Amino acid sequence: MTKRMKTIIAFSIIPQVILVKILAKHPELIEKYYSNGFYPYLSKGFRLVFGWIPFSVGDIFYTIATILIIRFLILKGRMFFYQTRNFFREVFVVISVLYFVFHLFWGLNYYRLPIYQSLNIDNDYTTEELFEFTDRLIAKANEVHYSITKNDTVMVSIPYSKRKIYKMTVNGFNKLSAEMPNLTYAPTSIKSSIYSTVLTYMGYGGYLNPFTNEAQVNSVAFSYKYPTVSCHEQAHQLGYSAENEANFIGYLAAVNNEDIYFKYSAYIYSLRYCLGEIRSRDPEKFREVNKKMNPGIIKNYINVSNFWKRYENKAEPAFKTSFNTFLKANNQKDGIKSYSYVVALLVNYYKNKEL
Template sequence: MSKHFKTLIALSIIPQIILVKIIGLFPNLVESYYSSGIYPVISKIARYIFGWIPFSVGDIIYTLAILLLIRFIIRRLPGLLKKPLQLLRELLVVISVLYALFHLLWGFNYYRLPLHEKLNLSEQYTQEELYNYTKYLIEKSNSIHRELNPDSTALIKIPYSRNEIYQMSLEGYQNLASQYPNLQIETQSIKTSLYSTGLSFMGYGGYLNPFTNEAQVNGLQINYRYPVVSCHEQAHQIGYSAENEANFIGFLAATNSSDLYFQYSGYLYVMRYALAAVKRNSPEQFEILKKQVYPGIIKNYIEVDTFWKKYQTKAEPLFKKTFNSFLKANNQTKGIKSYSYVVALLVNYHKANDGKKQ
């Protein structure tokens, strides 16, 4: 590659950033031409290419990239430090190429039309609506727990392997597709991440590889969370980049499964967000509601907390801060807090559907 061509690629990062920001001002166009047009084709092709491979190709690529970076540092960095402009050009070439690939293969979904607008749902809810919805979640979760185990104090364990859970996650999406065709998943590409230990230390249940479109799941997390986390990562996979939207769609997919364990995983996942929202606004109401939750469900929550505490390190806040900055840079103004903004979608979707099963 000639020096002149490298310089052009390096400098392209500036117009790229400007172009992305301009495109982001037109969410309807992004929704129509990218998220509902180009992207589904890209995603489907990627799932066909990588979905059948039993291990994470994306994680292998990341590993090779790290090794190449180490090789570059050892062999070329000492010489390039004497030529700072040349070093800057080399770095900008890599950044420019990755920036372009990221947005073309997945990243433009950050600028699509917000889901609440597509579903004609309000962004606001009253405290009474939140309280009533949380009561509904508690009743529903208790009911499913009772069906799985008549002992209200029992800890629920899912009797399926991870691969069985990945395959079973399709059913919820297939059931949803009759009402929302854009949520159809025909070809799966969901893997257990090779970096599950690292994800645990960083505090993440999974992630989507934007370059291979593989949905990656943390293989060390607590058993009952696998169904809803799998569904969450697949929501990212089909183009819903916002964390609150992926939480919402992942919940819908899990609870639209005919399997009670999937439903249990989905309801417990969002009930925790709802209870947290109640607690922020009314600690007294929270205490009242908390007493209505089955002891077995509380044990499942404690099991999750214990797991994350085991992997908690002083570096975790740095990882969360970095991801927070990444989200804010990609059109999620609330950053990592956007995970919890799923409550507004849940409350208003439930209200719009007259409290029927989602």
């Protein structure tokens, strides 16, 4: 590649950023022509190409990319001091290409219409509505928990392998697609990440690879959450990039699954967010609500909490801060805090529905 061509590609980052900023102001266009137009065909194509491969192609891609970066720094790192202009040209060629590919393959979904608008529901709720919904959710969670264990003090353990869970997720999406046709999910492309241990130390349950469109799940963090976390990553795959919306879709896909363990996973996964909101608004009410839950459900929560405590490290906050910055840079103004916003979607979605 000539120096002239490299310069053109490097400087193309500027019009690209401007174009994305302009498109971000027109979410209805993104929703119609990208998220519900071009992207579903692209995503399905990637799932056809990579879904059948038993290992994560995306993780291999990241491994090779890391090796190439290290190689570049070793061979051309001195350019920073002696040929600064050439050094930054090489760097921005890569950044420009990655920026373009990221937004074309997935990133523009960050700027689509909020899901509450497409579902025609409210995006706010009162404290009283939160209390009422949480009581309904606890009653349902207790019911499903007891139907599995026949003992309200026993913790639920998911009896399936990870691969079986991945296959079973399709059932919930198929049922959900009767109400929301854009959630039809086929073919599948969900896998355990090669770097699951690394993800655990970083504090993450999974991620979507935007370059191969593979849903990656942390296979080390296996708990009651696994079915819903798997559905969460598939929700990203279907174009719901915002974390709160992926949590919401992940819950709906799991709770609509015919399998009772998926339903249990969904109920207590979403209940955790509701409890967190109650604790922040009314600590006394939080203690009162806790007493309504089966002790076995609380044991599930404690089990997961103890797992993550074993992997706490000084680097984890830095990873969370980086991800928080990434979210804010991609149209999620609340960053990681937006995870709790799923409560608003749940409360309003179920205003006139049975759990």
